[in-house]
Amino acid sequence: MYDHTRPQPGPHHAPGPYPPQAPAPHPPQSASPYGPPAPYAPPGPHPPQFPGQYAPQPPPPPRIPESAGDLRRAGAILIDGLCVAFVLGVVVIGARVTTHLEFPKDWLAMAGCGLGLSFLNHVVLTRLIGASVGKYICRARVVLEKTGTRPRLPRLFKRWLAGFGFLLVWLIASVFNLEDDPDDLCGVRMVALRDMRALGLTGA
Structure with a gap:
């Protein structure tokens, strides 16, 4: 039985080909954090440094022992004097016997x-061993005041020349216990050997 309510296919209801559709544009994507690394750029100029910011620090000054005590000094002077007097006595006696020297x-x-x-x-x-005979026996050494090393011949020679007057001034100051008791001169100091070893100095 023919149904009038159901639409019948006709020419205007015939399916036809679909029209071509353009592809939808993709939204721009943000750069991935794991993308390729940026090209290498040469380093620029270093920032200005403040004076002394990275300057090397100077080494600490060496520790120098204190001057030897009066008793050790007096003992060294006495022994040196006795050694010189003994040798002089032998020389003079020999000279009088052999050459008959007169006054x-x-x-x-x-x-x-x-x-x-x-x-x-x-x-x-x-210069050779760091002390005279008397100082060596009294276990004392002669070192530079600033470095703790052994003095060289020019400084020792100046100290020897100035030592004649220095010895007199030192004896007077020690006897009368003067406050301005002179220290060693010419940048040279007489120190105890045990004090040097305690500070790790060799006096070479």
């Missing part, structure tokens, strides 16, 4: 011999 030649020979022995003891020997 004042014998005194001049004694003075020259004494100066020569003092120079060898306080300059040459001190």
